Amino acid sequence: MSTSPTTVQWLRQAAVRVYTGSSRLAIHLGRRTVARARAVYPRLRDWLARSTGLKWWVKIAALASAAALARKIGTAVLGGIYLRIESGAWAPLLWIATAAWIIAAYRAGRPGWKPKERPAPESTGTKPSAADAAPAAEGPALPSLHDLRESLATVGTPHAHLAVLAADLGTTSERVREALLQHGVPVETVRMRGRGSSTGIKGDALPTRAPSPGGVVGAGQPANNDNNNAPVAPTQKGLRVERIGQGGRLITDPAETIRHHKVRGH
Numbered sequence: 001m002s003t004s005p006t007t008v009q010w011l012r013q014a015a016v017r018v019y020t021g022s023s024r025l026a027i028h029l030g031r032r033t034v035a036r037a038r039a040v041y042p043r044l045r046d047w048l049a050r051s052t053g054l055k056w057w058v059k060i061a062a063l064a065s066a067a068a069l070a071r072k073i074g075t076a077v078l079g080g081i082y083l084r085i086e087s088g089a090w091a092p093l094l095w096i097a098t099a100a101w102i103i104a105a106y107r108a109g110r111p112g113w114k115p116k117e118r119p120a121p122e123s124t125g126t127k128p129s130a131a132d133a134a135p136a137a138e139g140p141a142l143p144s145l146h147d148l149r150e151s152l153a154t155v156g157t158p159h160a161h162l163a164v165l166a167a168d169l170g171t172t173s174e175r176v177r178e179a180l181l182q183h184g185v186p187v188e189t190v191r192m193r194g195r196g197s198s199t200g201i202k203g204d205a206l207p208t209r210a211p212s213p214g215g216v217v218g219a220g221q222p223a224n225n226d227n228n229n230a231p232v233a234p235t236q237k238g239l240r241v242e243r244i245g246q247g248g249r250l251i252t253d254p255a256e257t258i259r260h261h262k263v264r265g266h
């Protein structure tokens with residue numbers, strides 16, 4: 001008895017495989033579209049964050065005009081395609097597109113199918129060492145708390161968006177967020193002048209420097225917490241006698257803090 005599948009069985013298996021492959025292709029194309037949209041959004045956000053005031057509004061107007069133009073072009077193109085399809089002028093093209101989709105879906109429906117990885121950008125021909133590849137994989141260094149304070153003082157109004165701080169520090173918004181969370185600084189929605197509301201930090205969110213107790217003391221010198229800064233006369237040796245008139249004398253002993261006032265005749 002022959003174990004090969006019959007024509008009906010083969011057609012049934014092919015239909016299931018095309019159905020499975022079509023689902024996989026649709027999901028794959030959808031993910032690629034979302035990934036491209038996510039890649040474009042941070043660039044537009046950072047591009048807007050680099051401007052303030054009138055320039056920021058000009059960029060917003062340019063984006064709105066580009067969106068309106070793209071909508072008109074897309075509507076015109078889709079309308080033309082619909083008219084061509086309805087009139088039957090593109091019937092051969094539809095058959096070709098359907099056949100190409102069925103073939104691609106049949107190939108994607110096989111067990112263990114995985115989408116092809118996008119090719120990496122061409123290198124210069126030299127293979128980087130492990131020491132050079134490690135920092136590149138980690139990304140930019142985290143900004144220090146001192147750098148965050150200076151950047152906030154420079155761009156804050158008084159609040160600052162993460163994208164603005166990242167542009168001022170020459171890093172990414174993700175690294176700024178990671179540094180803030182590492183130092184326990186809350187990240188929330190704030191408003192900057194001329195920029196609107198976005199994720200950032202408030203002007204008083206960063207911890208201030210703790211003042212050193214007793215002020216600044218020179219190397220090798222003891223700290224002086226006394227509020228009396230009057231100059232102190234050097235200690236003299238021996239007694240000092242001063243005449244104060246009417247036969248009186250003022251005797252000063254450096255070893256004592258009590259002044260003896262002696263009057264003649266007493």
